[in-house]
Amino acid sequence: xxxxxxxxxxxxxxxxxxxxxxxxxxxxxxxxxxxxxxxxxxxxxxxxxxxxxxxxxxxxxxxxxxxxxxxxxxxxxxxxxxxxxxxxxxxxxxxxxxxxxxxxxxxxxxxxxxxxxxxxxxxxxxxxxxxxxxxxxxxxxxxxxxxxxxxxxxxxxxxxxxxxxxxxxxxxxxxxxxxxxxxxxxxxxxxxxxxxxxxxxxxxxxxxxxxxxxxxxxxxxxxxxxxxxxxxxxxxxxxxxxxxxxxxxx
Amino acid sequence: xxxxxxxxxxxxxxxxxxxxxxxxxxxxxxxxxxxxxxxxxxxxxxxxxxxxxxxxxxxxxxxxxxxxxxxxxxxxxxxxxxxxxxxxxxxxxxxxxxxxxxxxxxxxxxxxxxxxxxxxxxxxxxxxxxxxxxxxxxxxxxxxxxxxxxxxxxxxxxxxxxxxxxxxxxxxxxxxxxxxxxxxxxxxxxxxxxxxxxxxxxxxxxxxxxxxxxxxxxxxxxxxxxxxxxxxxxxxxxxxxxxxxxxxxxxxxxxxxxxx
Numbered sequence: 001x002x003x004x005x006x007x008x009x010x011x012x013x014x015x016x017x018x019x020x021x022x023x024x025x026x027x028x029x030x031x032x033x034x035x036x037x038x039x040x041x042x043x044x045x046x047x048x049x050x051x052x053x054x055x056x057x058x059x060x061x062x063x064x065x066x067x068x069x070x071x072x073x074x075x076x077x078x079x080x081x082x083x084x085x086x087x088x089x090x091x092x093x094x095x096x097x098x099x100x101x102x103x104x105x106x107x108x109x110x111x112x113x114x115x116x117x118x119x120x121x122x123x124x125x126x127x128x129x130x131x132x133x134x135x136x137x138x139x140x141x142x143x144x145x146x147x148x149x150x151x152x153x154x155x156x157x158x159x160x161x162x163x164x165x166x167x168x169x170x171x172x173x174x175x176x177x178x179x180x181x182x183x184x185x186x187x188x189x190x191x192x193x194x195x196x197x198x199x200x201x202x203x204x205x206x207x208x209x210x211x212x213x214x215x216x217x218x219x220x221x222x223x224x225x226x227x228x229x230x231x232x233x234x235x236x237x238x239x240x241x242x243x244x245x246x247x248x249x250x
Numbered sequence: 251x252x253x254x255x256x257x258x259x260x261x262x263x264x265x266x267x268x269x270x271x272x273x274x275x276x277x278x279x280x281x282x283x284x285x286x287x288x289x290x291x292x293x294x295x296x297x298x299x300x301x302x303x304x305x306x307x308x309x310x311x312x313x314x315x316x317x318x319x320x321x322x323x324x325x326x327x328x329x330x331x332x333x334x335x336x337x338x339x340x341x342x343x344x345x346x347x348x349x350x351x352x353x354x355x356x357x358x359x360x361x362x363x364x365x366x367x368x369x370x371x372x373x374x375x376x377x378x379x380x381x382x383x384x385x386x387x388x389x390x391x392x393x394x395x396x397x398x399x400x401x402x403x404x405x406x407x408x409x410x411x412x413x414x415x416x417x418x419x420x421x422x423x424x425x426x427x428x429x430x431x432x433x434x435x436x437x438x439x440x441x442x443x444x445x446x447x448x449x450x451x452x453x454x455x456x457x458x459x460x461x462x463x464x465x466x467x468x469x470x471x472x473x474x475x476x477x478x479x480x481x482x483x484x485x486x487x488x489x490x491x492x493x494x495x496x497x498x499x500x501x502x503x504x505x506x507x508x509x510x
Binding site: 142144145147148149150151152154158160161162166167169241243246 | 302305306307325327329331333334335337339341350351353354355389391404405406409415448
């Protein structure tokens with residue numbers, strides 16, 4: 001009970017505080033609109049916000065799903081052998097260090113304005129943690145356990161199937177929580193740089209028209225969507241790797 | 251001679267060239283079918299290397315190593331292993347952990363799907379024989395250290411290996427649990443007549459369980475003493491308090507040496 005009430009109470013408190021600050025200091029609408037204003041805009045522009053949110057949601061999920069499949073496969077490949085690991089790792093780190101905002105113009109050049117650059121950005125930004133986590137899970141398999149299996153005549157593939165992959169599942173599902181948030185960031189960033197639809201684009205347009213309360217309404221929707229997406233992946237994680245959460249179930 | 255395992259002047263080296271580490275040097279020993287041998291020695295003396303060698307995971311650099319007269323060229327498949335750490339898979343319950351080797355070793359591997367029920371019954375019986383009757387469906391974290399170790403030994407035995415290799419299997423247990431497991435292992439060996447190689451640094455454990463005890467020296471590991479334990483079987487824990495037992499332990503201890 002307290003676990004539901006406490007965060008709810010805190011959120012409400014935060015909004016009340018925000019409202020109070022706006023009223024007491026009489027902040028102009030163009031600087032920081034009060035929550036009442038923001039919710040007002042949210043209601044007033046619910047149709048375009050809803051339409052654009054759907055686009056962002058779908059590009060995020062598409063990018064995330066591609067990252068999940070690709071990240072899992074690449075992670076298994078990288079974790080398969082030490083040599084592959086050391087060969088690919090520097091390139092991956094380098095690739096991951098490139099700010100993805102810088103890639104978006106290139107993507108737009110290649111694929112045109114639309115949903116594709118957003119999906120690709122979401123994918124590019126979110127696959128790295130998945131790869132690293134899966135590879136780490138595989139690389140940290142206990143050598144003694146490997147001996148037990150190898151002494152039975154198990155092939156490398158057997159060891160992977162019976163031990164390595166199940167063992168790296170908590171790492172994999174753990175990384176999905178990080179990846180979904182990043183995918184969301186990627187999609188919105190891409191929309192902000194250049195797109196014809198999506199929450200990022202909507203907020204950019206509202207900003208240039210000095211409709212600051214719509215910008216904040218967009219931010220609010222982003223936050224809520226972020227929480228929902230995170231919660232879903234966290235739930236999936238618990239569902240599939242109960243054994244790794246044993247401490248919490250006892 | 252009817253030795254199951256035969257090592258003649260076998261040496262084993264890790265690495266190559268200047269970095270090479272000599273782990274085992276000039277070891278000669280025979281293990282008869284159904285014999286229980288124990289290898290004792292100071293830590294880092296290559297006991298575990300000897301185990302890797304005999305299981306075929308690591309090939310000798312010199313000497314002759316045969317099993318049932320045939321030279322060994324790779325992993326044996328007829329070996330069951332258990333270590334100090336039980337290494338049970340946390341996502342599998344006890345019985346599924348025990349069944350793991352059957353999913354690897356032929357011919358069980360291809361029969362696993364069609365005869366799963368029969369294999370399960372077999373695993374259940376094995377778990378019962380080590381006192382884990384009611385714990386088949388429990389996950390490793392729900393078992394005590396001693397129970398985990400029992401399950402681990404079951405896993406090493408399920409495919410009816412020729413040789414059971416135990417690397418300090420009771421090292422992490424408290425004294426009472428350890429003695430309980432000694433008796434479990436003693437009974438299992440008696441029933442199944444399985445050949446056992448036990449690596450340990452507990453001399454009492456070695457003398458209580460084994461037919462023959464080998465003492466290894468510091469790296470590179472050589473065998474410095476071979477001692478047959480003449481104590482009659484079946485042995486009871488009481489035997490550990492007899493003068494004969496004590497004197498064997500004493501001899502072994504003197505042979506290992508070190509500062510006191």
